[in-house]
Amino acid sequence: MARRQLPPLNALRAFEAFGRHGRMTLAAEELCVTHGAVSRQIRQLEDHLGVALTEGPRSRLRMTEAGLKLAQALTPAFDQIAAASPRRAPDGPRPLVVSCLPTFAMKWLIPRLPGFQATHPEIPVRVAESNGPFDFKADGVDLAIRMRPIGDDRSDDSEVTPFMDHFHGPVMAPERARAGMDLAEVLALPRLLTRTFVESWSDWALGLAVEDLPAPASEQEFDHYFYMLEAAAAGLGVAIGPWAFVQRDLASGRLVAPLGFIPGRSRIVALTPIEGGSPRALAFRDWLLAEGASTPLPPQAACDSRGGR
Amino acid sequence: MARRQLPPLNALRAFEAFGRHGRMTLAAEELCVTHGAVSRQIRQLEDHLGVALTEGPRSRLRMTEAGLKLAQALTPAFDQIAAASPRRAPDGPRPLVVSCLPTFAMKWLIPRLPGFQATHPEIPVRVAESNGPFDFKADGVDLAIRMRPIGDDRSDDSEVTPFMDHFHGPVMAPERARAGMDLAEVLALPRLLTRTFVESWSDWALGLAVEDLPAPASEQEFDHYFYMLEAAAAGLGVAIGPWAFVQRDLASGRLVAPLGFIPGRSRIVALTPIEGGSPRALAFRDWLLAEGASTPLPPQAACDSRGGR
């Protein structure tokens, strides 16, 4: 008689967070619980569905294809729920609202936020994740972080402050890579794309001074950057990963970048209202500049603009 | 640090079910819990959000506008989750799959299903709710229920069996209605539409031999029939309601139909595969015919084809 037979919702939420972060420990942090709780929830979900959602050794867990598919559907569903749920007005002072690309927030900004809080404990920060355009006034945004082509630093209603260069390169699971892999080999692998930045491959090729990329073995498109990167980690193919997004996964060995990284045609910029940028927003911008300057640069590209071996 | 601050998910599920059914008791039945549990969940959700989601006396509860907005967003989100969640294969015999319009399922078919089960306990039935086209083989559908214009009883791949006539008329909350209300008064009210049947008003006007409807005070469109009807019950305006869908709400007084009902240009039909319709599907079709014949007809239309007073 039940119209729907939904899996346990809390387990779905836990798995969705795991899907985005790629590690239970991080998902647990987001949900404000211990890693054990997340482990149990995901286990419960797998039992309920009768499908393996994770695979690999405990120390380097990845999603199965079924898991990736489920997580990709869950993220927009929960986003929709979050967007539709009115929030009661907070008691404290209005936080500084920073609009940011979701993956940049997760992989770069949020891990560094405690540093900002340490220097400016009086400024509460709220990160609003968004890919698209925004309006300072209508959306209550104080500062936005976006990608901008180099040179395109003019805007009618915002001041553009580049604070970090953008390097990118092909990344994949260690099992797919070989020592001394060359360009042709990489291009022969299945390619992974993200809908939020479909030009990634052509942009990267342009940086290599390669006009036309050969057709790939296959292509697969994802709705979000982080799912594309998780798919790469799961061994489904090769993705163009921005240095800032994959730095930690490279360090931990979940991903490798056999061709290294090259500078992209964009920079990561902070946007502030052209007039009346609040002191708090300017303080945040200054902190971004300092953090950008102290972020390590990628290793020397193993494959420079001459291409191939 | 939490990326999202989602309300309690189980409370959202309870409220979503309440939103579709319009009554806690029915929602509780769907969720296989008692009405008290649903009542508490919704109360918890209202406390969490700090927003009233329901209003009106206990015996005739309705959603507030905020509640309607939330419920409308939750339904597709949960649908998406349900669609993405793989289900383990059931143990028992393959059930008879009946594809049906969601609102017809909820308001007419499901309340009568126990009657079918009583006569045919050996045939398990699964109701698959769907608005769109379907494929008997690809979707595993044994029988489908759809609306069909009268006379359009031919089909390449299915046998069409009309089993119930379609009557419709404007319905609204009792507070919006007056005794002796006439056509002009009804047409002056805010109009409610549903995306799944946008022609409802023009179809109804055609039945009245009225060529052009005057522009309404305002229009509001909903994604589902049942939300449009809930909006009508909440007093947001007037909707064209099919007799089969609103019969129970009229009986209970949640809705009134001051102009009565007139025959529509469609009939409700059962579709079975043109060849190899299983005996189980035919048994179900026969049962539909009997149920359709025994469904009471609407009261005499207070407003016939001459229109107005």
Add this chain to the structure above:
DNA sequence: CGGGCCATGTGAAGAAACCTCACAGAGACC
């Protein structure tokens, strides 16, 4: 107008789910 009916609100107690703590196992890296 009073009794019956229906649907929801609620107190208290029991049931279920969840979380934490602490430790174990398993790779990875040096």
Add this chain to the structure above:
DNA sequence: GGTCTCTGTGAGGTTTCTTCACATGGCCCG
């Protein structure tokens, strides 16, 4: 081999959810 990181798990406590039974309040009908 030692150490670090991350996940799996047993036991036990805590919170949350449900149920049952009854109360409340509106509607209908005679």
